[in-house]
Amino acid sequence: MTRFFLPPDALGGNFAVLTGENASHAKVLRLKTGDRVILCDGASTDCTGVISDVSPGQLGVVIEKRIVSPAEPVLSCTVYMAYAKQDKFEHVVQKATELGAMELVAFPSARCVSRPDEKSIAKKLERWQKIAASAAEQSGRGRIPSVTTAQSYAAALARAAQADFPLFFYENEQTRTLHDALGAAVRGTVSLMTGPEGGFEPSEADAALAAGMAVCSLGPRILRCETAPLCALTAVMYAGGQL
Amino acid sequence: MTRFFLPPDALGGNFAVLTGENASHAKVLRLKTGDRVILCDGASTDCTGVISDVSPGQLGVVIEKRIVSPAEPVLSCTVYMAYAKQDKFEHVVQKATELGAMELVAFPSARCVSRPDEKSIAKKLERWQKIAASAAEQSGRGRIPSVTTAQSYAAALARAAQADFPLFFYENEQTRTLHDALGAAVRGTVSLMTGPEGGFEPSEADAALAAGMAVCSLGPRILRCETAPLCALTAVMYAGGQL
Structure with a gap:
């Protein structure tokens, strides 16, 4: 699943918006409505979600679940x-x-x-x-x-x-x-x-x-x-x- | 110390000759008479020696000591x-x-x-x-x-x-x-x-x-x-x- 990093305050609610470089990257990958993605706050929280909306320069993502990122080492x-x-x-x-x-x-x-x-x-x-x-x-x-x-x-x-x-x-x-x-x-x-x-x-x-x-x-x-x-x-x- | 790999049969005696790519490499490094080098047989034996002669396309090396290469892992x-x-x-x-x-x-x-x-x-x-x-x-x-x-x-x-x-x-x-x-x-x-x-x-x-x-x-x-x-x-x- 494609992973995007967003500022923590963009991930506070049940809905998030990919903009700027994230939106460009999503376009290159041809992500579309219904595709699953991971939005990460860069502080070890992964939000899994589904793309609900694709507009020029931005994509909407409905957040479904928040988990502690499993890939961060203890050290x-x-x-x-x-x-x-x-x-x-x-x-x-x-x-x-x-x-x-x-x-x-x-x-x-x-x-x-x-x-x-x-x-x-x-x-x-x-x-x-x-x-x-x-x-x-x-x-x-x-x-x-x-x-x-x-x-x-x-x-x-x-x-x-x-x-x-x-x-x-x-x-x-x-x-x-x-x-x-x-x-x-x-x-x-x-x-x-x-x-x-x-x-x-x-x-x-x-x-x-x-x-x-x-x-x-x-x-x-x-x-x-x-x-x-x-x-x-x-x-x-x-x-x-x-x- | 600069290291050169030579075929084992070129390292049998007390004197060895660097030729071909080894000689070119020595030239690039501006090695001269009296410089110390390591000649390795590629089978875990290191011969330390001194350059005794520099001619166009070849260098003579007097071999002084043979040791088991210390850098080979046991695994x-x-x-x-x-x-x-x-x-x-x-x-x-x-x-x-x-x-x-x-x-x-x-x-x-x-x-x-x-x-x-x-x-x-x-x-x-x-x-x-x-x-x-x-x-x-x-x-x-x-x-x-x-x-x-x-x-x-x-x-x-x-x-x-x-x-x-x-x-x-x-x-x-x-x-x-x-x-x-x-x-x-x-x-x-x-x-x-x-x-x-x-x-x-x-x-x-x-x-x-x-x-x-x-x-x-x-x-x-x-x-x-x-x-x-x-x-x-x-x-x-x-x-x-x-x-």
Whole structure:
């Protein structure tokens, strides 16, 4: 069933209206009166309904049932990924949304080749948020992950360290595995912090440790900067009983 | 350290020669006399050595030490992925190589939109194998995963079912999770079978069950056909103590 995200206040009654991009999307899909859809408030409530009316630029939907979205994981994982070249962050936004991330944060790091300025960041954020919304619709999420940026490496670290499981993946970490860092059970909030193309500087790993992050490895193979966050997210979801 | 794959018989003595693509790659990287490199036989032996001679089109390397490649996982995972549109299989070859897959097998399935003919398959296989080799070099693998195709769905199923853990991921599976299918410990050989863009037909899932595959889900979210195999591979590697 096609899923549309609407603001919560548009879903308060027994009838809702699809407009704007939602209406355009419905038109592309050739949805018609009688078709069933899911309207989601982006806060884990799914409303199932039936299209009752198709007009130019808008569709009416009679809401039948409200349920807690079954696709939201119990774990709240935030992906902190250093700015990367090309469209790697876009790739990670799309896949991490499918894999159940709650939030993505891009941050600057010493070896980042990509150093977008403020104007470029604003444009990128808009694009990334659209990719997250589209991936959330397609994968059946009950939330659209929020995509933000941290002003500095220190700011990203300070935020990431507040999670119940603040994980920092460092390719030079030789002994401590992800399994070691998670221990017997993982629950609550998880931060997953990964570096740019060239990896983290040793001084950055020291700062992470000092900030209270659990520095660990993702195995003996060197993962690309766009592979590491998705590998970490998947492993944590599995460890947390979500797969 | 830069890694080059050479045929095992080129690594029998105390001196080896980089030629062809390896020599071109070394030139691009501007490697020079005295630089250290790793020469790998593709069968889990890494030879560390020093470049002793740089000539047009070839480089001499003095081999110093042979070790068992530290980056090969204990688990032997084969990814069976249905033919997919665009470059999705290429993406999976690259990432699955980083994540430690032993082999990749592309196969036809009822809902495949992509149906390459024999000539096109031969070309694709050559390209896929090159991507695997390049990803193996970059990620520090001791083996290049082999990339093959299965002639039919039935042939893919028959091969996949022979593994110690033959896993079939079906989006309509509601109750059995990957965790259920793996049980307490995963070791030996693992098959990971995932469908095309539109998913598997119910009759294909029935056939998988009849062939002895463990039909299970990858969670409540709908994953893209290129996300599912990598999610499954990562989770299995974590479950098998490889992360």
